[in-house]
Amino acid sequence: MVRRDIGTDDPRVRVRRGRKGKKSRRRSKDRVDYSDAPIGQVIAVDRGRYRVRLGEVDVRAVKARELGRHAIVVGDRVRLVGDLSGRADTLARLVEVTPRSTELTRSAEDTPGGREKPMVANADLMVIVTACADPPPRPRMIDRCLVAAYAGGISPLLVATKADLAPAAPLLDQFTGLGLPSLVTSFDGEAWEGLEGLSEAVRGHTCVLVGHSGVGKSTLTNALIPEAARRTGEVNAVTGRGRHTSTGAVALELPGGGWLIDTPGIRSFGLAHVEIDDLLAAFADLAEAANQCPRRCSHTADEVECALDAWARGDARREARLDSFRRLLETKLSAAEPWQVGH
Numbered sequence: 644m645v646r647r648d649i650g651t652d653d654p655r656v657r658v659r660r661g662r663k664g665k666k667s668r669r670r671s672k673d674r675v676d677y678s679d680a681p682i683g684q685v686i687a688v689d690r691g692r693y694r695v696r697l698g699e700v701d702v703r704a705v706k707a708r709e710l711g712r713h714a715i716v717v718g719d720r721v722r723l724v725g726d727l728s729g730r731a732d733t734l735a736r737l738v739e740v741t742p743r744s745t746e747l748t749r750s751a752e753d754t755p756g757g758r759e760k761p762m763v764a765n766a767d768l769m770v771i772v773t774a775c776a777d778p779p780p781r782p783r784m785i786d787r788c789l790v791a792a793y794a795g796g797i798s799p800l801l802v803a804t805k806a807d808l809a810p811a812a813p814l815l816d817q818f819t820g821l822g823l824p825s826l827v828t829s830f831d832g833e834a835w836e837g838l839e840g841l842s843e844a845v846r847g848h849t850c851v852l853v854g855h856s857g858v859g860k861s862t863l864t865n866a867l868i869p870e871a872a873r874r875t876g877e878v879n880a881v882t883g884r885g886r887h888t889s890t891g892a893v894a895l896e897l898p899g900g901g902w903l904i905d906t907p908g909i910r911s912f913g914l915a916h917v918e919i920d921d922l923l924a925a926f927a928d929l930a931e932a933a934n935q936c937p938r939r940c941s942h943t944a945d946e947v948e949c950a951l952d953a954w955a956r957g958d959a960r961r962e963a964r965l966d967s968f969r970r971l972l973e974t975k976l977s978a979a980e981p982w983q984v985g986h
């Protein structure tokens with residue numbers, strides 16, 4: 644384990660004090676080079692404290708002042724300096740956030756202040772959990788998650804739980820046009836069905852788990868990660884509070900490798916920043932056909948010259964796909980984003 648001395652008298656960490664009345668800008672030659680600092684993954688965030696998995700240890704860290712207001716979220720890969728032992732009462736410094744491969748934002752409605760904020764970084768699989776019954780499925784919410792996933796370059800996986808209560812087909816049929824991978828599970832209190840398939844599907848991935856209250860997310864999490872069951876109810880080592888009092892995301896390690904990022908208290912993802920082209924890009928066949936569209940075509944159903952209509956006409960599979968794409972497009976266009984008003 645590399646240990647670095649970053650006591651306050653270490654010349655590398657000195658921050659020049661700004662001159663009074665003048666905004667001082669640090670010259671690049673004064674900037675500290677952190678490219679040798681080891682990279683860990685943020686697994687929990689709470690009130691300015693970060694828990695970072697670094698090799699085999701969990702390190703607690705605070706954000707270096709030079710990062711300013713840069714948001715650091717669960718899943719971020721970050722460079723650390725300072726005491727990296729992970730021992731109790733030690734605190735490392737988080738000095739750099741590496742570029743994110745993907746990013747999910749919390750919707751404005753879920754954020755105090757009404758602005759979308761990044762919430763999960765670097766997830767590659769979105770596990771959308773929905774019950775076949777009790778509570779009834781909410782397809783519009785699933786659509787909203789799908790927009791966030793497709794536009795963000797994250798593969799979606801639909802998991803239909805509680806198949807013992809109602810058949811999954813009526814729910815899954817609504818998504819066939821998208822070619823959305825899906826799995827069906829049920830748990831009668833003792834025995835599982837479909838758990839093995841799910842466990843394989845998530846292995847090795849950085850998964851973000853979403854779904855509204857009561858659909859069975861905790862039940863699935865506890866089955867996939869037996870350790871999580873024991874941890875629930877325990878006091879959070881980062882925050883000193885119960886896990887369920889926090890609405891922040893938390894990453895739990897999957898036994899076969901990979902991470903399951905739970906997003907308690909998050910109702911949906913923000914779509915304000917989503918670009919139509921990013922959504923379209925997730926549908927390679929449609930994106931290609933759309934090259935024939937007039938400039939600035941919105942691709943919606945009321946767009947008379949949209950080339951997608953000609954592409955789909957007379958082909959049931961293509962028509963289903965176009966309908967599904969347009970449903971997601973409408974989801975994006977109609978998403979209530981209060982802060983956008985006036986833009």
Ligand SMILES: Nc1nc2c(ncn2[C@@H]2O[C@H](COP(=O)(O)OP(=O)(O)OP(=O)(O)O)[C@@H](O)[C@H]2O)c(=O)[nH]1
Pocket residue numbers: 804805806807808828829830831854855856857858859860861862863
């Ligand atoms: N019949 C049936 N009940 C299930 C199944 N999976 C979970 N449940 C029950 O559904 C209820 C809700 O499950 P949870 O796992 O707590 O749901 P959750 O999504 O974590 O809910 P929140 O914590 O509120 O977000 C519990 O009583 C579970 O025992 C299932 O496959 N079949």
Ligand SMILES: [Zn+2]
Pocket residue numbers: 933936937940941942943946948949950951
């Ligand atoms: Zn078009």
